[in-house]
Amino acid sequence: MDLAGADPADRWRVYVDVVTGRVIHSEEQVLRATGSGLIFSPNPMVALGAPGLSPADPIPSEAYREVALLDLDDSGFLTGPWVTTEATSAAARIRRPSGDFRVTRENTGFREVMAYYHIDTAQRYLQSIGMAHAAVRVSVDASGSGSGAFFDPNTLVVTLSTGGTPDAEDAEVILHEYGHAVQNAIVFGFGQAAASRPLAEGTADYFAATFFDGVKGGAFRRGLGSWEAAGDGQTGSPPFSRVLDFHGPLGGQPLRLTEFWSGCLWSLRELFGRTRADTLAVGFLSFVPHDGGLADGAISLVAVNRLLIAAGTADRDSEAAIVEMFWERGVDARQGSIRSDVDFPPLPAVI
Ligand SMILES: [Zn+2]
Known part of the structure; x- marks a missing residue:
């Protein structure tokens, strides 16, 4: 039968x-088949070392990288174990029963290839570092109308819009949204409350950026979303949607909560390296309430680090390093509170 x-x-x-x-x-x-496709990793500016490149410019072939698309089903569409592009409108959707999805950005199917490859790769990576509880399958609309990218926690659909730079041409935008899906799989509703929103956004930024630090050179390393930012007309060489090296608020800078939190996570990456920091950045979600704020995030990071110490994958000194990093920024990670002796701006401030 x-x-x-x-x-x-x-x-x-x-x-x-x-x-x-x-x-x-x-x-x-x-039949689980391997297809082939062309992608940007994370965007053509990085690939070409061209911080002034604009989405309006022609993109030379050197900006693309050929990749394998793993575990496609037999439908001819981009559907696999962790992502399907079936939320994309039928008119825009690419179908290649041969498995050859090697198209460039002039073909709308390129956006689906980007979404499939980067989300599938990210999920496989999470499993490879022991984060099996972060497994979540999403459907992607890679050619959404309007502007802005978003994840719907009720339908598990990631929408990547075509206004400005098509969101799906920037892998960091794709993975920011998939980062929200991962968070939601662990703590449902995380980021919907005002207090937890900056944590959710900052964690999604960290999640997006950590995959590409190895391919970014020099000036590209301190931020993310450059291709999207260029399409939005932002200046800078390169432009960024947001940065990762914001250290406020003790330096007298206004507090930008999303960048404050991603900056804390990025500091952990500099302290402990990629794998440990990625484990902490996903692991703390198991301890933070869905409406938790900055201080809850900090104490949750300490909690998951204690598990790593107990498992022998982190040394005992690591807790002091985490606590010190937060203390310098105005957060008492042992008490789970904002330091009383510093003039911390009222929360929540600008996201
Ligand atoms: Zn977001």
Whole structure:
């Protein structure tokens, strides 16, 4: 008999002994295939070392990288275990039964390839560092109307819009939104309250940027979303949607909460390296309430670090380093509070 599972891509042929009812043999009917595609990683400015490049410019072929698209089903669309682009309108959607998705940005299907590759790669990475509880499958609308990218926690749809620079041409925008999906899988509703919103946004920024630090050179390293920012007309060489090296507020700068939090996480990356920092940045979500604020985030990071110490993957001195990093920025991570002896701006401030 042929059985269809809850997932439409999940079909099995099962041979059953009609006398005993015993399953003799079963085989999965869906062929999991490897396709090929072209991507930006994370954007053509980085690939070309061209901070002044504009989305209006022609993009030379050297800006693209050929990649494998893993575990596609047999539909000819970009559908796999962690992401499908089925939320994209049928008119814009690319279908290649051969598995050859090597198209450039002039073809709207390029946006789907970007979304499929980067989300699939990010999820596989999370599992490789032991974050199996962060497994979440999303559907992507890679050619959304209007402007702005967003994740809907109720439908698990990531919408990447085409206004300005198409969001899907900037891998850091894609992974920022997938970062929200990961957060939501661990603590439902995280970021919907005013207090937790900057934590959610800052964590999503960190999540997006951590994948590309290895390919970014020099001036690109201190921020993210350069391609999106260029499409929005922002200046800078390169321009950034947001930076990762904001240290406020003790330097007298106005407090930008999202960048404050991503800056804290990025400091942990500089202290402990990528894998440990990524583990902390996803791990703290298991301890923070859905409406938790900065101080809750800080004490939750200390809590998950204690688990790493207990597991032998972090040394005992690491807690003091985390506490000191927060203390210098005005947060008491041991008490889970804002330092009383500093003039910390009222919360929440500018996101
Ligand atoms: Zn966001």
